Amino acid sequence: MVTLRKSTQFFLLIALNLLVLAALVLHAEVRSREPAARRSASRILVRQLKLSDLCLFTEARYTRHPAMADRHAPFQDHPLALEHFPSGSLVTPPALRREAK
Amino acid sequence: MIEVIEVSKSFNVGKVNQFDAVSRVSCRIMPGELTILKGPSGSGKTTLMTLIGCMARPSSGRIVLSGIGAGSLFGQDPDAAIEITSLPERFLTGIRRSAFGFIFQQFNLVRGISVLENVMLPAYPTGVNHKVLRERALTLLETFNIARHAQAQVGLLSGGEMQRVAIARALINDPSVIIADEPTAHLDSRLSREFMALVEGFKKGGKTVLIASHDPIVYDSSLADQVVEMRDGALVDGSLP
Amino acid sequence: MTPSLQRHLNILDFALSSLWRRKGKNLSLLAVYTLIIFIIASIVFFTQALKREAGLVLQDAPDLVVQRMVAGRHDPIPVSYATAIAAIRGVSEVTPRYWGYYYDPVTGANFTLVAADDPQLKPEAIAIGSGVARTSRISIGDFLPLKDLKGSPVLFSVQKIFPSASELVAADLIQLRQEDFLRLFDFPSGRATDLAVSAGNPAELETIAAKIVHDFPDTRPILKSEMLRTYDSVFDWRSGLVLVVLAVAVLSFIIFAWDKATGLSAEEKKEIGILKSIGWETTDVLLLKSFEGIVISLSAFLAGVSLGYLHVFFFSVSLFEHALKGWSVLYPEFKLTPVIDPYLICLLFLLSVGPYIAATVVPSWLAATVDPDAAMRS
Numbered sequence: 001m002v003t004l005r006k007s008t009q010f011f012l013l014i015a016l017n018l019l020v021l022a023a024l025v026l027h028a029e030v031r032s033r034e035p036a037a038r039r040s041a042s043r044i045l046v047r048q049l050k051l052s053d054l055c056l057f058t059e060a061r062y063t064r065h066p067a068m069a070d071r072h073a074p075f076q077d078h079p080l081a082l083e084h085f086p087s088g089s090l091v092t093p094p095a096l097r098r099e100a101k
Numbered sequence: 102m103i104e105v106i107e108v109s110k111s112f113n114v115g116k117v118n119q120f121d122a123v124s125r126v127s128c129r130i131m132p133g134e135l136t137i138l139k140g141p142s143g144s145g146k147t148t149l150m151t152l153i154g155c156m157a158r159p160s161s162g163r164i165v166l167s168g169i170g171a172g173s174l175f176g177q178d179p180d181a182a183i184e185i186t187s188l189p190e191r192f193l194t195g196i197r198r199s200a201f202g203f204i205f206q207q208f209n210l211v212r213g214i215s216v217l218e219n220v221m222l223p224a225y226p227t228g229v230n231h232k233v234l235r236e237r238a239l240t241l242l243e244t245f246n247i248a249r250h251a252q253a254q255v256g257l258l259s260g261g262e263m264q265r266v267a268i269a270r271a272l273i274n275d276p277s278v279i280i281a282d283e284p285t286a287h288l289d290s291r292l293s294r295e296f297m298a299l300v301e302g303f304k305k306g307g308k309t310v311l312i313a314s315h316d317p318i319v320y321d322s323s324l325a326d327q328v329v330e331m332r333d334g335a336l337v338d339g340s341l342p
Numbered sequence: 343m344t345p346s347l348q349r350h351l352n353i354l355d356f357a358l359s360s361l362w363r364r365k366g367k368n369l370s371l372l373a374v375y376t377l378i379i380f381i382i383a384s385i386v387f388f389t390q391a392l393k394r395e396a397g398l399v400l401q402d403a404p405d406l407v408v409q410r411m412v413a414g415r416h417d418p419i420p421v422s423y424a425t426a427i428a429a430i431r432g433v434s435e436v437t438p439r440y441w442g443y444y445y446d447p448v449t450g451a452n453f454t455l456v457a458a459d460d461p462q463l464k465p466e467a468i469a470i471g472s473g474v475a476r477t478s479r480i481s482i483g484d485f486l487p488l489k490d491l492k493g494s495p496v497l498f499s500v501q502k503i504f505p506s507a508s509e510l511v512a513a514d515l516i517q518l519r520q521e522d523f524l525r526l527f528d529f530p531s532g533r534a535t536d537l538a539v540s541a542g543n544p545a546e547l548e549t550i551a552a553k554i555v556h557d558f559p560d561t562r563p564i565l566k567s568e569m570l571r572t573y574d575s576v577f578d579w580r581s582g583l584v585l586v587v588l589a590v591a592v593l594s595f596i597i598f599a600w601d602k603a604t605g606l607s608a609e610e611k612k613e614i615g616i617l618k619s620i621g622w623e624t625t626d627v628l629l630l631k632s633f634e635g636i637v638i639s640l641s642a643f644l645a646g647v648s649l650g651y652l653h654v655f656f657f658s659v660s661l662f663e664h665a666l667k668g669w670s671v672l673y674p675e676f677k678l679t680p681v682i683d684p685y686l687i688c689l690l691f692l693l694s695v696g697p698y699i700a701a702t703v704v705p706s707w708l709a710a711t712v713d714p715d716a717a718m719r720s
Contacts, residue, residue, distance in 0.1 A: 198621030213363030228345025
């Protein structure tokens with residue numbers, strides 16, 4: 001009975017894993033070099049419509065356009081309003097705003 | 102030859118529960134002979150064997166090994182005399198690994214892994230080629246008639262089979278001295294006699310054998326070259342020839 | 343092979359056997375470990391890819407957006423400001439932007455309405471994002487009723503649907519003609535939502551922004567670099583939910599691993615004693631325990647990272663969808679271009695593999711320094 005010793009089996013498994021990882025790295029490399037047809041559709045719209053934000057979360061004003069929002073955006077409706085949109089925890093309102101002095 | 106000179110071993114030194122397991126024992130174990138340490142439990146047999154087998158250090162006294170191939174560890178003639186009591190831990194392990202094979206009362210097999218792996222276990226850190234080692238282990242298992250269980254887990258074996266695995270394991274590094282602690286304690290008389298038959302085989306193979314036992318099948322055996330009797334940590338007067 | 347290499351391989355063999363006999367425990371540990379790495383790797387891949395995508399897509403965003411603030415709120419800006427701002431040195435163009443939100447009571451979704459003059463767009467016709475088409479189940483030629491300020495519905499015919507590849511910026515967009523926009527919302531005349539300013543030389547933007555604030559104290563300019571920075575801090579590890587989820591995951595794993603790795607059972611201790619008694623040195627036992635740790639953590643790391651990559655770039659982060667969607671009805675569907683940041687992967691490796699091996703080896707160290715004769719006395 002020919003069985004591989006356990007350490008060899010383990011190395012084969014690790015090698016396989018590394019191979020998968022290498023394939024994924026290669027995949028990332030190839031995909032990021034593709035002519036960005038997908039991205040160009042977005043870029044054209046950004047240019048034409050003068051968009052300033054990504055459409056990630058449509059649930060609240062300050063999460064739909066985080067770059068346009070105020071620092072205190074989550075509390076616009078009431079100073080004591082608790083943050084209640086889940087995406088509000090993923091997106092922080094911008095820290096820096098140039099207000100008139 | 103193993104020379105034990107005025108060896109004592111105390112536990113919990115300086116405390117109220119100080120206990121002298123072995124006190125001022127001297128004896129000689131001749132190469133190729135079967136020496137039996139006889140005595141009731143608690144008489145210090147096991148402690149004396151751990152001292153001889155480089156598992157623990159004596160509190161006082163000296164143990165000198167010669168002619169057992171340990172000298173090569175120090176770049177000397179393999180059969181040179183080595184005084185082991187003052188050696189650092191590293192060398193003790195080296196000697197223990199190469200010169201001694203141990204058979205424990207409880208067998209001390211590692212559960213959950215195969216018989217074959219248990220036998221190979223002592224040789225793993227020595228860096229032997231795996232294939233060579235495997236062959237050697239299988240040959241040993243065949244010698245002891247348990248090769249058919251090579252891939253079985255040790256927990257499934259009978260007492261007699263477990264002991265034979267333990268013996269095969271003790272022999273994997275081809276030691277010149279075999280030390281067995283109460284080897285027949287868990288065996289019936291038929292298996293005990295079978296064990297003594299194996300011991301006869303060791304002697305024929307030129308091994309030095311040291312057995313601690315209070316089983317008459319062992320100490321009354323005609324194979325014994327020397328029977329040393331211990332009581333309360335000391336040799337019983339007149340027990341040495 | 344050298345004896346030293348053989349020694350390592352032999353001990354690795356035994357480590358694997360040793361792990362295998364506690365299959366249930368170790369496989370579940372491996373599964374939990376892999377899951378944690380998978381979650382963290384997914385977050386890393388997703389945020390890195392999204393940040394890069396944001397940076398590239400928003401390259402063509404307006405250089406500067408000027409908002410008007412009234413009573414601390416964003417308010418329509420007088421179009422007359424545009425002429426004055428256009429006169430500032432360095433400004434090449436000022437365009438008023440008309441946009442706003444529309445809550446659609448039928449679907450419960452929020453749409454973004456944008457008025458931008460496209461000569462091809464007919465009156466009372468709209469171009470919609472794929473997300474809108476999906477949510478409202480409409481296609482080209484259908485009509486979308488939008489309620490005007492007085493509550494009466496105005497029917498808009500769908501003339502165009504933006505390509506689905508543009509969902510990352512346009513999923514919820516409804517583009518309509520400017521006059522339709524103004525009429526629908528009864529927008530105050532002479533006002534725009536904000537002003538988009540472009541500058542000939544991007545280096546002068548800071549100066550231009552300062553000048554605008556000086557000339558119009560009621561305005562707030564937002565630079566493109568600030569917009570990009572906003573997306574740089576999206577899903578930042580320091581921020582809210584992500585941090586909480588991560589902290590809980592990591593802490594529970596630490597407890598689990600600590601319990602597993604440090605709680606040397608009596609059996610394990612006895613085994614170390616047996617190994618010592620049959621001639622293993624302390625270093626051999628430590629090597630054995632490190633191998634046990636390495637086998638688990640390395641396997642978990644490699645599998646977790648690979649699965650995370652597949653999850654993010656092949657399955658569009660489907661497991662996080664609920665967290666990302668939140669309460670939104672309209673959720674963009676987009677595929678990200680893969681990014682692998684070697685620095686973050688290495689960091690993840692060190693933080694996941696290192697502590698686990700330490701937690702495995704240190705307690706064994708204490709057990710491995712016992713006298714070998716202990717096993718004989720048990």
